[in-house]
Amino acid sequence: MLIGVISFLILCGAALFLYKHYHKTSEHALSQHKEGEILQDDTDERERRQGAFFDSNEGRRKDACKGYYSLTLKKKTASGEQWMLKDNDKRTITIDLREPAAMSLYNCLDIDNDGQKEAVVEYFTLGIHCCFEYHFYRKTKTGLKLFESIDLGSASWPVFNDINKDGKPEILTFDDSFSYFGGLCFACSPELPLILCYRNQKFSDCTNQFPAILDRSIEETLKEKLNNPFYKRGLALQYLVLQIMRGKSQAGWQGAREYYPESYSWLRESEREINKIIEGRYGINR
Numbered sequence: 001m002l003i004g005v006i007s008f009l010i011l012c013g014a015a016l017f018l019y020k021h022y023h024k025t026s027e028h029a030l031s032q033h034k035e036g037e038i039l040q041d042d043t044d045e046r047e048r049r050q051g052a053f054f055d056s057n058e059g060r061r062k063d064a065c066k067g068y069y070s071l072t073l074k075k076k077t078a079s080g081e082q083w084m085l086k087d088n089d090k091r092t093i094t095i096d097l098r099e100p101a102a103m104s105l106y107n108c109l110d111i112d113n114d115g116q117k118e119a120v121v122e123y124f125t126l127g128i129h130c131c132f133e134y135h136f137y138r139k140t141k142t143g144l145k146l147f148e149s150i151d152l153g154s155a156s157w158p159v160f161n162d163i164n165k166d167g168k169p170e171i172l173t174f175d176d177s178f179s180y181f182g183g184l185c186f187a188c189s190p191e192l193p194l195i196l197c198y199r200n201q202k203f204s205d206c207t208n209q210f211p212a213i214l215d216r217s218i219e220e221t222l223k224e225k226l227n228n229p230f231y232k233r234g235l236a237l238q239y240l241v242l243q244i245m246r247g248k249s250q251a252g253w254q255g256a257r258e259y260y261p262e263s264y265s266w267l268r269e270s271e272r273e274i275n276k277i278i279e280g281r282y283g284i285n286r
């Protein structure tokens, strides 16, 4: 367990760096590519960086699909594109793409621990900082079937890793629910770990089942010293939200007053909105 947590933290640090870097350069990248072409070039670059930073290359892994699944463009239609996902037994499913977006096979792995690999298809709408969706397909007797989809917003590039060793990989990524909160810039916005577990046939937020990861994130947040007032606000908010996710709301507010006095009244004014977001999107604390 401890080794799992430590490897996750290393992965988190590396992913965070890459995530920031990727998003800083995404505007530039988009301006250089036509629609639909972006993933091809960026994939190579991301894979190169991934190889350099990740010991366990369990993020984007098309090679894991070899001999199991393939995804190809079937035809262009008046309203968009038709793609076909196919497995090694010639089962297929047609995927209609009706808006400018890029699709690619992201990874293939056994999501539900039944001994069969599922296919993870990445769907990237061509906007700045937005939006990454991941669609999960499995084999059925009659064909392939979409069984789960997750929308990660701007938090691209999830890592799959079975950190609680129950045989099913968790999705390790970042929660962008607080991006631009209260007028914060994207880079000033809180960065929160998000862990999704597959149970009851869907992915749901289980971040608070890994308290060591949250504690470490809180420690790291407190170590950050920034002078820009907007970055300070972002850090204060990040600290508070992490404490609330950790189930320590009272300590969070006390700490916010002590460590971030200049942002405290801003946080208090935003309290209702903060709680609403925390209870919202992925069902944290539900």
Ligand SMILES: [Ca+2]
Pocket (backbone or CB within 6 Å): 109, 110, 111, 112, 113, 114, 115, 116, 117, 118
């Ligand atoms: Ca499976």
Ligand SMILES: [Ca+2]
Pocket (backbone or CB within 6 Å): 161, 162, 163, 164, 165, 166, 167, 168, 169, 170
């Ligand atoms: Ca697991």
